[in-house]
Amino acid sequence: MQRSNEFPFEFDRERQQQRQAEIALKNKRMGINLFQISWIMAFVCLSVVNLVMRGNAPSWPPPGTPPLDPVLPTIATLGLIASMVLARRAFLAIQTDKLSAFLVQWRAVLGLGALFVAVMIYEWITLTPTLDGPPNQFNTIFRLMTAFHSLHAIAIGVYLIWVLRRAAQGVYRHADFWDIEAGSKLWYFVVIAWLLFYAVLYII
Amino acid sequence: MASISVPLGGVGATTAPRPKLSEYLRWSVDHKIIGVQYIATSLFFFIIGGALAMLIRAELLTPAQDFMVDGAAYNTLFTMHGTIMIFLWIVPVLAGFGNYFVPLMLGAKDMAFPWLNAFAFWLIPPAGLLMLLGWFIGPAEAGWTSYPPLSTHFSPDGQTLWAISLHLLGVASILGGINFIVTIRNMRPEGMKYFQMPLFIWAVLAQSVIVVLATPFLAGALTLLILDRVAGTAFFTPSQGGDVLLWQNIFWFYSHPAVYIMVLPAFGMISEILSVHARKPVFGYRMIALSSMAIALVGFTVWAHHMFTSLQPELRIPFMITSMIIAVPTGIKVFSWLGTIYGGRIRWTSAMLFAMGFISMFVIGGITGVMVASVPVDIHLHDTYFVVSHFHFVLYGGTVFGVYGALYHWWPKITGRMMDENLGKIHFALTYLSFLGTFFPQHLVGMQGMPRRVAEYAPEFQAMNIIISISGFVLGVSTFLILYNMVWSLYRGKIAGSNPWRALTLEWMTTSPPPPYNFVGDPIPFEDPYGYGTEASREYLKAMDERFVAPMLNPALRKRPDAQLPAPNPSAGD
Numbered sequence: 001m002q003r004s005n006e007f008p009f010e011f012d013r014e015r016q017q018q019r020q021a022e023i024a025l026k027n028k029r030m031g032i033n034l035f036q037i038s039w040i041m042a043f044v045c046l047s048v049v050n051l052v053m054r055g056n057a058p059s060w061p062p063p064g065t066p067p068l069d070p071v072l073p074t075i076a077t078l079g080l081i082a083s084m085v086l087a088r089r090a091f092l093a094i095q096t097d098k099l100s101a102f103l104v105q106w107r108a109v110l111g112l113g114a115l116f117v118a119v120m121i122y123e124w125i126t127l128t129p130t131l132d133g134p135p136n137q138f139n140t141i142f143r144l145m146t147a148f149h150s151l152h153a154i155a156i157g158v159y160l161i162w163v164l165r166r167a168a169q170g171v172y173r174h175a176d177f178w179d180i181e182a183g184s185k186l187w188y189f190v191v192i193a194w195l196l197f198y199a200v201l202y203i204i
Numbered sequence: 205m206a207s208i209s210v211p212l213g214g215v216g217a218t219t220a221p222r223p224k225l226s227e228y229l230r231w232s233v234d235h236k237i238i239g240v241q242y243i244a245t246s247l248f249f250f251i252i253g254g255a256l257a258m259l260i261r262a263e264l265l266t267p268a269q270d271f272m273v274d275g276a277a278y279n280t281l282f283t284m285h286g287t288i289m290i291f292l293w294i295v296p297v298l299a300g301f302g303n304y305f306v307p308l309m310l311g312a313k314d315m316a317f318p319w320l321n322a323f324a325f326w327l328i329p330p331a332g333l334l335m336l337l338g339w340f341i342g343p344a345e346a347g348w349t350s351y352p353p354l355s356t357h358f359s360p361d362g363q364t365l366w367a368i369s370l371h372l373l374g375v376a377s378i379l380g381g382i383n384f385i386v387t388i389r390n391m392r393p394e395g396m397k398y399f400q401m402p403l404f405i406w407a408v409l410a411q412s413v414i415v416v417l418a419t420p421f422l423a424g425a426l427t428l429l430i431l432d433r434v435a436g437t438a439f440f441t442p443s444q445g446g447d448v449l450l451w452q453n454i455f456w457f458y459s460h461p462a463v464y465i466m467v468l469p470a471f472g473m474i475s476e477i478l479s480v481h482a483r484k485p486v487f488g489y490r491m492i493a494l495s496s497m498a499i500a501l502v503g504f505t506v507w508a509h510h511m512f513t514s515l516q517p518e519l520r521i522p523f524m525i526t527s528m529i530i531a532v533p534t535g536i537k538v539f540s541w542l543g544t545i546y547g548g549r550i551r552w553t554s555a556m557l558f559a560m561g562f563i564s565m566f567v568i569g570g571i572t573g574v575m576v577a578s579v580p581v582d583i584h585l586h587d588t589y590f591v592v593s594h595f596h597f598v599l600y601g602g603t604v605f606g607v608y609g610a611l612y613h614w615w616p617k618i619t620g621r622m623m624d625e626n627l628g629k630i631h632f633a634l635t636y637l638s639f640l641g642t643f644f645p646q647h648l649v650g651m652q653g654m655p656r657r658v659a660e661y662a663p664e665f666q667a668m669n670i671i672i673s674i675s676g677f678v679l680g681v682s683t684f685l686i687l688y689n690m691v692w693s694l695y696r697g698k699i700a701g702s703n704p705w706r707a708l709t710l711e712w713m714t715t716s717p718p719p720p721y722n723f724v725g726d727p728i729p730f731e732d733p734y735g736y737g738t739e740a741s742r743e744y745l746k747a748m749d750e751r752f753v754a755p756m757l758n759p760a761l762r763k764r765p766d767a768q769l770p771a772p773n774p775s776a777g778d
Contacts, residue, residue, distance in 0.1 A: 035382055
């Protein structure tokens with residue numbers, strides 16, 4: 001009573017905390033969406049660079065440089081798209097407390113992601129070496145784009161592994177799954193960014 | 205008309221405790237501490253950048269190379285001056301004001317992501333340090349635009365540090381931009397609709413949209429530049445299949461919108477100051493708010509006007525048209541500001557003087573902007589002192605005048621003390637006159653063909669350059685008046701009270717300085733943040749003073765609500 005006499009405002013602490021938690025979650029969701037919108041522009045930038053370089057070149061790829069073989073990257077891309085679907089399903093599973101289903105699908109996401117990165121590393125390494133001659137713009141921009149994307153895939157993959165370990169420990173429930181939501185959204189980002197690059201590198 | 209240098213009637217001349225100096229020197233997630241950290245850090249770099257400008261003007265006192273016999277040293281001077289002023293002074297100081305005042309104006313306890321906010325700030329000191337360290341390994345000397353091949357083949361290793369430093373500053377900007385957008389979208393108080401937000405918040409929102417969308421492009425360009433410098437790639441080397449125009453396109457796709465990053469918040473500051481000190485509602489509130497967004501969007505379509513001399517001829521006209529179109533929303537602002545002060549009961553405070561000065565200078569900068577948006581004029585004036593004059597009228601006559609006005613306006617809220625108004629007016633007079641003396645003649649020598657970025661010039665330009673340099677020195681010295689005033693006010697300034705200007709926006713509905721949690725409870729916004737001159741506004745101010753501010757001056761009560769809350773920032777998302 002003494003406190004309410006001194007203090008002129010009523011504080012419903014529980015209600016306030018609940019409201020703050022709601023706002024915090026809303027902030028996180030919007031924050032990660034904005035981050036995705038923002039950072040995809042870096043990928044757009046590299047895509048534009050590729051297109052400009054291609055437009056400037058008399059022929060693309062340059063004479064003597066074999067064109068990219070799309071078969072293996074296309075298979076890897078399909079795997080990546082499948083991983084996005086699985087990430088979504090895993091995210092839905094944890095919301096209904098289906099932990100085992102979540103773990104299976106999340107591991108599949110990681111497996112497909114690892115496979116994709118492995119394929120891209122292979123593509124990166126087996127591209128015609130240019131170390132002994134002048135830079136080959138075709139190879140340089142290919143290497144830059146794929147390396148840039150793979151670094152993102154690896155970094156976000158590490159985060160997904162951390163989420164997997166915590167999920168296996170039973171940390172997440174239907175009422176508390178922000179890390180998983182963030183992980184799945186970041187993985188969507190990896191997939192969409194790659195689809196942009198794939199279109200530029202292999203389709204256009 | 206009245207001159208105000210003491211707290212206005214109706215506000216108790218009481219003070220609230222200030223944070224200790226040590227709190228500003230360490231990691232803090234309090235947006236107000238971070239805001240002051242931004243402002244103080246940027247002021248430090250402002251002095252460094254200003255000192256470099258003084259050296260440039262000293263060199264240009266005579267047509268010959270005097271104390272900079274090595275042309276590369278002069279290149280370094282203008283490179284570092286431009287880079288520091290843009291990326292380490294203007295951008296961070298505006299972020300500082302945004303950090304301090306956006307949550308307060310929204311009635312929020314903090315930014316949406318306080319930890320991220322602190323992290324973004326703490327990227328700036330190392331970035332600045334890297335930039336300065338370049339001096340010891342061969343500084344950057346390709347201009348702030350760093351066009352290849354100057355930046356790839358003819359600049360020493362400091363250019364690489366320059367690029368890394370800008371990378372860090374870009375990351376800080378992006379994180380800050382995301383934080384502002386989320387804060388503005390999600391943390392408005394109940395009852396505050398978008399078109400009831402203060403115009404400074406609209407300006408920060410528009411600025412943040414640009415930051416979030418454009419800055420990653422700069423990151424891409426910087427990555428390519430670094431790879432060209434250290435990894436043997438040749439993205440910008442034509443002899444090996446690269447393209448120097450590629451850099452220009454990507455760089456300006458960021459850097460022209462960046463001009464609006466650097467000026468939009470100043471527009472917001474001016475809108476606040478004019479309305480409060482003219483005691484009149486903002487004329488055309490919605491048009492000012494929406495014109496900020498229009499500038500942000502149209503700003504993405506004008507970048508190639510910086511490249512008229514190197515652009516394919518068929519692309520010049522479209523970019524000329526879009527560049528001229530952007531004068532429309534800008535003109536809407538100017539006419540709205542004039543409508544706001546027209547017929548007002550103007551208080552000729554230092555803040556108001558700088559706001560008025562802003563309008564006059566910015567109009568000149570805007571008109572010359574339309575001139576150089578015109579292809580034939582631009583081709584004639586390209587790379588002359590006319591361009592130097594144009595962007596200094598925009599960024600100094602515009603943004604820096606806006607920042608000075610904002611400092612005089614909001615300093616009482618930040619510190620609880622008033623700056624000396626007489627000294628402020630002397631500062632304004634000196635700044636205004638010396639600014640004109642420094643930059644207006646540059647139009648003339650530019651039109652006569654004096655090139656920029658060259659330490660030597662034709663002897664016929666010397667008389668004008670002497671005037672420019674002497675004015676520049678006065679301008680440099682005048683800066684110390686406000687710095688002195690700020691420090692003086694901390695110890696000797698009159699106590700400001702919570703709302704010395706009798707303003708209606710929420711940052712004034714708490715003590716000066718505000719407590720760590722800003723407000724006791726949730727403050728109630730007035731229906732019109734600029735509804736001055738009405739009985740309802742007077743009653744609102746009285747009620748807010750009694751209900752919100754007065755209890756917070758009781759030390760026991762001031763601490764109580766904080767102790768009840770669970771975390772440093774209860775609405776923190778991270």
